Amino acid sequence: MILNLAFWVLGGTVLLGGALALPYLHSGLRRLPWPVRLLHGGLGTAGLGVLMLVLYRGLPLTTMGTTGFGPTATVLFGLALVLGLATALFRGRPAGVLVAFHAGLAIAGFVVLWTLVSFI
Secondary structure (H helix, E strand, O other), rough: OOOHHHHHHHHHHHHHHHHHHHHHOOOOOOOOHHHHHHHHHHHHHHHHHHHHHHHHOOOOOOOOOOOOOOHHHHHHHHHHHHHHHHHHHOOOOOOOOHHHHHHHHHHHHHHHHHHHHHHO
């Protein structure tokens, strides 16, 4: 149950992050206002916290070989959080490569988490 909560919170964070990435894909768009960026960071942090709580309590047993998926997703989301905080330090537009690494880590973490949720 709590694993599903982490999945949905982090899924919403990924969707919101996709909206935040649009100005990097189209040069004519402006960055979204700071409350949206703050909501994205807050949701991501909350989702990571819930995922860490799930790992602390222990994942349900499975025979599908997904033992390492929870810790892997947590590490990927943690690295994405660190890069997200680094991008938040920029007053102007942060480097596109930094945003791309942040998004790539978050998407990879979400795919691993999605696989874990699918097999449990």
